[in-house]
Amino acid sequence: MKQLDRIPVMRPWFGEAEAEAVRDAVLSGWVAQGPRVAAFEKALAGRLEARAGVALSNCTTALHLGLVLAGVGPGDEVVVPSLSFIATANVVRHQQAVPVFADVDLHTQNLTVETVERALTPRTRAVIAVHQAGTPLDLDPLSDLCRDRGLVLIEDAACAIGSQYRGRPVGSQARFAAFSFHPRKLLTTGEGGMLLTDDPELAARARRLREHGMDLSAAERHQGEELVLESYTEVGFNYRMTDVQAALGLVQLERLDAMVARRRELAARYQKALPGLLTAADTADGTTNYQSFWVLLPPDWPRSRNDMLRLLLEHGISGRRGIMAAHTEPAYAGHPHAPLPVTERLAADSLILPIYHELSEADQDRIIDVFTTGGRA
Known part of the structure; x- marks a missing residue:
């Protein structure tokens, strides 16, 4: 690839x-x-x-x-x-x-x-x-x-x-x-x-x-x-x-089955390389297509989510913040809501790593190397 x-x-x-x-x-x-x-x-x-x-x-x-x-x-x-x-x-x-x-x-x-x-x-x-x-x-x-x-x-x-x-x-x-x-x-x-x-x-x-x-x-x-x-x-x-x-x-x-199969291969490689981290995964009753591969940084991770995204970018890798929280956006300022602790943790500390059909294993190894060595530096 x-x-x-x-x-x-x-x-x-x-x-x-x-x-x-x-x-x-x-x-x-x-x-x-x-x-x-x-x-x-x-x-x-x-x-x-x-x-x-x-x-x-x-x-x-x-x-x-x-x-x-x-x-x-x-x-x-x-x-x-x-x-x-x-x-x-x-x-x-x-x-x-x-x-x-x-x-x-x-x-x-x-x-x-x-x-x-x-x-x-x-x-x-x-x-x-x-x-x-x-x-x-x-x-x-x-x-x-x-x-x-x-x-x-x-x-x-x-x-x-x-x-x-x-x-x-x-x-x-x-x-x-x-x-x-x-x-x-x-x-x-x-x-x-x-x-x-x-x-x-x-x-x-x-x-x-x-x-x-x-x-x-x-x-x-x-x-x-x-x-x-x-x-x-x-x-x-x-x-x-x-x-x-x-x-x-x-x-x-017509390509859908092949797309899902390839993403599942790439996700398995990420999961093997990132032991101990909470990541996108199947559930007890369902299988995911890995539309996005998200990673939640633990509280003791040495860099913030945004610093990790900057680090990836410095190495030519485009990451994204994790899923947004609508209640924190200006469009919903003042909108009443109950406490949302899990939502706020995921929105603040998760990020999305590249995953797509034509991602080569060499490029994925490059992503993993920057993420793991930089994140623990």
Whole structure:
């Protein structure tokens, strides 16, 4: 595998097949939402054993449509982890609802039944639970809790394509599961997302909502042999994916198993080289795709997280801080929340090391050497 002078934290795995697929889409004359989007929806839902998929402009819009379809509105409360990309909390505010931050488990970085229960109130309407960095949630107990309390569970599976829970793909049994195809994810379309659902009627409504509430898509009108005039059944959004993006996605989907397998190899090498440190790992009931490989620095580590990132950068290695804590950002200044000690420790002391399909073992050894020798200097 090719060595790079500067090691990025993530690099998409593209080849000639992706370039040819995009070329074919462009030359077809149909580059907006069309037949390739429909094919990608069907292929991805089939691969993840879900009943229906709705391709969208990104994962944020997928989460937002999940809340819309769940009937979440002004004044409702939605339990979310603060330890997540800020979009997880933002979509709640987009519905004029109230995000209620819950703490997470130190080893998985995920919500648990116990942390969610502590955040529930009579105004709670839904829970957005994140499969953080690709590590699958312990879904069954959380699903039972939400069912017993009459709550809607929305899975933020932005990072979790290719991860499994109890032998099945993440998203396969969800009422709503939102995926991301951003370039830092395993499967990428540049930008893009998908909402999976177990209800075909909800999927049909989501397809209308993504296209301004229109009852017929542009592709359906184009293919019709008679004059057809569309109507707008409700106030919708412009959340469409393009056929160019879907063309990329169809090729990338064929690479998914290889991507996951390679990341698991690289993760095992990291874990062997970093004994005694808490890192990304499988759970008792699930296997992770290692979308990110995170490391938590112990309290006695001689350098701070930011100093470690600077050290890596000095050696031509791009690391990243660990998962952010939304409640510490200016956008949520003054937003009330219960104590979040685990979230704050993870946000302050974790970092992400490079992991991607074409990372060579020589480059990985270089990362490990800088991390271990510099960290203990």
